[in-house]
Amino acid sequence: MAQIPNLDNSPLNLKSLRELSQRELVNILKNIRGKKCLVIDPKLSGSLSLIIQTSILREHGVELRHLSADPIQTDCTKVVYLVRSRFNLMRCICSHVHNDTSKGLEREYYIYFVPRREVVCEKVLEEEKVHHLMTIGEFPLYIVPLDEDILSFELDFTNKDCQVDGDTSSLWHIAKAIHKLESSFGVIPHVRAKGKASVRVADILSHMQTEEPVNSSDMGVPEINTVILLDREVDMVTPMCSQLTYEGLLDEFLHINNGSVELDASIMGAQQQEGKKMKVPLNSSDKLFKEIRDLNFEVVVQVLRQKATSMKQDYTEMTTTNQTVSELKDFVKKLNSLPEMTRHINLAQHLSTFTSKPSFLARLDMEHTIVEAQSYDICFEHIEELIHKQEPLVSVLRLLILLSVTSSGLPKKHFDYLRRELLHSYGFEHMATLNNLEKAGLLKKQETKSNWLTVKRALQLVVEDTDTANPNDISYVFSGYAPLSIRLVQHAVRSGWRPMEEILKMLPGPHSETKRTGVLSSPSSDTLYRASEAADRLADGRRALVLVVFIGGVTFAEISALRYLSAQEGMAYDLIIGTTNIVNGNTLAEAYVERFG
Amino acid sequence: LLWKESWELGKNPMASKGSPLHGPRIKLIEKAQSLFSETKEHIFESKAAEEHAKLLRIQHELEVSTKQAIFVDSSISDTIRTCIVLGNHRAAMKVKTEFKVSEKRWYWLKVFALATIRDWDALEKF
Numbered sequence: 044m045a046q047i048p049n050l051d052n053s054p055l056n057l058k059s060l061r062e063l064s065q066r067e068l069v070n071i072l073k074n075i076r077g078k079k080c081l082v083i084d085p086k087l088s089g090s091l092s093l094i095i096q097t098s099i100l101r102e103h104g105v106e107l108r109h110l111s112a113d114p115i116q117t118d119c120t121k122v123v124y125l126v127r128s129r130f131n132l133m134r135c136i137c138s139h140v141h142n143d144t145s146k147g148l149e150r151e152y153y154i155y156f157v158p159r160r161e162v163v164c165e166k167v168l169e170e171e172k173v174h175h176l177m178t179i180g181e182f183p184l185y186i187v188p189l190d191e192d193i194l195s196f197e198l199d200f201t202n203k204d205c206q207v208d209g210d211t212s213s214l215w216h217i218a219k220a221i222h223k224l225e226s227s228f229g230v231i232p233h234v235r236a237k238g239k240a241s242v243r244v245a246d247i248l249s250h251m252q253t254e255e256p257v258n259s260s261d262m263g264v265p266e267i268n269t270v271i272l273l274d275r276e277v278d279m280v281t282p283m284c285s286q287l288t289y290e291g292l293l294d295e296f297l298h299i300n301n302g303s304v305e306l307d308a309s310i311m312g313a314q315q316q317e318g319k320k321m322k323v324p325l326n327s328s329d330k331l332f333k334e335i336r337d338l339n340f341e342v343v344v345q346v347l348r349q350k351a352t353s354m355k356q357d358y359t360e361m362t363t364t365n366q367t368v369s370e371l372k373d374f375v376k377k378l379n380s381l382p383e384m385t386r387h388i389n390l391a392q393h394l395s396t397f398t399s400k401p402s403f404l405a406r407l408d409m410e411h412t413i414v415e416a417q418s419y420d421i422c423f424e425h426i427e428e429l430i431h432k433q434e435p436l437v438s439v440l441r442l443l444i445l446l447s448v449t450s451s452g453l454p455k456k457h458f459d460y461l462r463r464e465l466l467h468s469y470g471f472e473h474m475a476t477l478n479n480l481e482k483a484g485l486l487k488k489q490e491t492k493s494n495w496l497t498v499k500r501a502l503q504l505v506v507e508d509t510d511t512a513n514p515n516d517i518s519y520v521f522s523g524y525a526p527l528s529i530r531l532v533q534h535a536v537r538s539g540w541r542p543m544e545e546i547l548k549m550l551p552g553p554h555s556e557t558k559r560t561g562v563l564s565s566p567s568s569d570t571l572y573r574a575s576e577a578a579d580r581l582a583d584g585r586r587a588l589v590l591v592v593f594i595g596g597v598t599f600a601e602i603s604a605l606r607y608l609s610a611q612e613g614m615a616y617d618l619i620i621g622t623t624n625i626v627n628g629n630t631l632a633e634a635y636v637e638r639f640g
Numbered sequence: 641l642l643w644k645e646s647w648e649l650g651k652n653p654m655a656s657k658g659s660p661l662h663g664p665r666i667k668l669i670e671k672a673q674s675l676f677s678e679t680k681e682h683i684f685e686s687k688a689a690e691e692h693a694k695l696l697r698i699q700h701e702l703e704v705s706t707k708q709a710i711f712v713d714s715s716i717s718d719t720i721r722t723c724i725v726l727g728n729h730r731a732a733m734k735v736k737t738e739f740k741v742s743e744k745r746w747y748w749l750k751v752f753a754l755a756t757i758r759d760w761d762a763l764e765k766f
Contacts, residue, residue: 431745432752433717459684467739470715471692474685 053191054588054617055266060227064094064184071155071182072103072123079121080106084132087125087157089301090187090197110135114142123153125182128161137171155182158216185220189302189625190326192609193602196220198623214240217594217623218247221270224590224621225252229265231590232559235535238274238552240594245272245555252559268587268616271535275595275626277550278528279485281521283445283628284410285403286600288520289343290336293325293390294599294627296397302326310393311386323386331383337603339511339519340391340398347388354384406438407522413445414524415505416495422446423457430464436473439465440632444485452489479635484551494549501546502530517604529604532591536608536616589616596626691739695719698738702731716741717749724753 050058068091072079081100083091088109097107108115110126112135122139126132136154143150152173156164159181168174189195198213221244225231230252236245275282286295297304308321327333335343354377361374397403413422426446429439443461447453453461462477480486499505504525506518517533518525527550534543540556547554591605602620609618695716702719706726714722716739723732736746 427744428748431748462684463688464742464745466688466691467716467741467745470718471688471695474688474692 050188050191053188053619054586055228055619057188057191057194060186060224061094061188063227064187065099067184068095068182069099069103071180072100072105075121075123075151075153077121078104078106078119079123080108080115080117080119082108082110082115082122082124084124084126084129084157085109085111086127090184090195091125093187093189093301094184112138114139120149121151121153123155125155125157128156128159128164130164130167133164133167133171137168137173140173140176141171151178152176153178153180155180157182158185158219159183183223185216185223186621192606192619194220194224194619194621195625196621196623211240211243213623214243214594215247217592218244218251221248221590221592221621222251224267225265228267230559231265231267231270233269234272234557234559235269235540235555236272237531237540237547237550237554238272238277238594240274240276240552241272241592242553242555244592244594245557249557249559266588267590269536270590270592271532272592272594273528273531274552275593275597275631276484277531277552278526279448279631280414280445281526281528281601282596282598282626282631283441283448284414284521284524285407286520286598286627287339287341287407287522288337288600288603289340289391289394290325290603291520291598291600291627292340292394292398294625295629296394299325299599299625306393311389323390329383329386331380331387335387336599337520337606339514339522340394341522342512343387344391344395345512347384347391350384351388354381406442409442410445411523413442413449414499416449416493416499419446419450423453427461427464430461430468433468436465436469436636437629437632440476440480440486440635441628444480444632447486449493449495450489451491451493451495452487454489458486458488473636476636483635485635498527498546498549501543502527502534504530514607517607519607520600520604526601526604528593528597529601529608532605532618533608536589536618586615586617589618590621591618592621594623596624596631597622598627599625691716694738698735717745720746720749721753721756724750725757727757 050061072081100107106117106119108117110124110132115122124136126136136152140152154168154177156179160179165174165179168177185196187195187197196217198216221231234245234248236242286292290299293299293304297306303322303324305320305322311321311323325332325336327336335346338346357374357377361371409422409425412418422442423446426439426442429442452458465477466473477486502525504518504527506516506523506525509516509518509523511519511522516525517529520526531547540547540554544554593601597620605618605620608614609616699714699719702723706728716735720732720735720741723729723735735741741749
């Protein structure tokens with residue numbers, strides 16, 4: 044229950060979005076009469092848990108199973124598969140069917156593809172001669188609201204797919220998702236894109252609009268004013284740095300999955316047997332978490348301590364002096380927040396065991412030195428030493444990518460030397476990993492002089508004297524480094540791309556800026572556009588909305604920085620975030636590591 | 641295209657990992673090496689493939705002489721570590737010179753390996 048985020052405070056009516064998906068799923072189930080066994084793709088179960096409770100599923104006579112290679116054990120005669128369009132999943136289903144027929148079991152099979160069916164998958168079913176046994180449908184789940192200001196398109200590894208494998212089907216998905224948003228909230232008048240994939244998405248989006256236009260005349264003013272599309276490729280520096288916000292650190296060390304972390308119950312102070320895992324939900328329904336998730340971790344510890352002492356004070360007052368009934372009531376109310384307090388104190392304590400390690404501090408130091416880009420040799424030697432000590436490959440790659448991106452590649456001598464050392468230390472099979480990284484431009488030979496210094500200066504990426512407790516700039520999320528991606532958003536929101544074209548040209552990928560109107564060639568489109576401009580300064584206190592879409596994933600630290608921007612006084616916009624998935628440096632670097640066997 | 645072909649070759653042996661016959665695998669890698677060496681841009685890849693084949697040979701020999709199947713498919717650094725842990729310093733030295741392992745890396749490996757077997761005396765000596 045608590046895992047489903049409360050969306051009441053969202054600037055956009057995301058609840059209706061979630062209810063729509065929920066209804067669609069329920070309808071699918073209703074249309075299949077009687078008891079049925081619902082077999083879910085394990086990768087999907089996380090996203091599903093964010094839109095529907097299992098209890099609702101049970102009400103519709105559903106037995107739940109996870110899809111695996113093993114045959115399913117159930118008494119139901121109807122089997123409903125809910126899967127993504129993937130080859131290996133098709134194979135599983137085929138083996139299930141074959142297994143049933145060999146036993147003489149007759150069942151009805153339904154396959155619902157999420158979010159849409161693909162011809163290649165149906166071909167697999169045909170080849171295995173099970174296609175005629177299946178009823179095939181679609182469950183168009185393109186967007187899952189992760190929290191009141193985050194939409195996820197639930198796509199994995201888009202970055203690597205596009206750059207290394209040349210697979211661009213996910214771009215269509217993103218455009219479709221935005222298009223779907225438009226059909227509930229009106230055509231978004233301004234589109235700004237930066238990066239190859241982003242510009243493609245913007246193109247596909249305008250095609251979709253001409254092919255099946257969203258009729259915006261009956262919807263009035265579009266609720267979303269601008270969409271900013273950013274490729275992860277544009278800013279690979281930020282995700283490679285260690286995140287220092289509370290939520291960011293939780294993700295770096297414990298990995299947040301669909302809005303919750305899983306860890307040993309003993310860490311959370313539970314009195315249960317050893318080794319038992321438990322899930323801790325993390326979203327803005329938890330008021331305390333909402334308050335501290337975006338803060339720098341240093342500050343979180345102070346806040347928690349303060350709260351604990353004030354509570355203790357209240358308690359002593361309570362026991363020593365006589366209280367009126369209303370004061371008692373206040374006190375009891377405060378006690379209600381106690382479970383949340385203990386939860387986060389436990390989590391914070393667990394985190395500080397990681398953050399107090401000297402190796403972590405050394406790492407932060409190194410990241411800053413690299414981002415400063417003043418002393419290349421020190422960084423090079425540090426990484427060399429890490430490789431020699433055979434530190435975990437992924438963490439070495441993170442620093443290496445950081446170094447390579449900020450200095451637009453390594454000098455040839457060092458490039459070959461480090462690659463050789465990497466292969467020697469981690470095995471020759473990583474030749475493929477190196478090749479992936481090179482193809483993606485993350486680790487390469489230096490060919491031109493780096494313009495990182497210019498970019499850094501122009502966008503003020505490194506800020507001295509950052510006060511993490513009372514931040515006056517987004518740089519607080521990395522204790523002194525302002526994420527490049529968010530700086531871009533900051534400028535795009537304020538003045539569009541035009542004044543900063545010089546800088547944009549120094550970053551990878553093209554950029555584009557388009558204005559769109561709801562109904563093409565209709566006389567009312569002009570007035571509609573003016574109305575939307577007026578909407579920027581709505582009188583009723585609601586601010587215009589900007590949707591920031593990250594293609595290839597976003598980190599929690601960046602989300603925090605955007606929330607910070609959005610909360611600033613004088614900020615004319617509310618920001619909401621759309622992303623393919625949530626990432627951090629580890630998951631990104633991991634995607635490039637080739638695994639065999 | 642040539643490059644891609646050789647790439648497939650490089651990947652192939654990994655897929656058929658676990659087969660007791662290492663001969664064909666080494667041959668495949670050598671073929672990859674010769675394919676790589678046909679173009680100028682892939683000198684690095686060619687060298688790596690050559691070293692890979694050499695490593696597999698040495699590991700194979702080590703497995704025969706120590707009668708333990710723990711060498712094949714570990715990296716050069718791991719091989720050196722294992723040798724030192726087993727007390728086979730001569731083999732470790734041989735791997736080191738064979739692949740021109742730098743002194744820096746050599747010392748790290750040796751320190752780690754000696755620490756794992758708690759050979760403090762040897763650690764003290766060097």
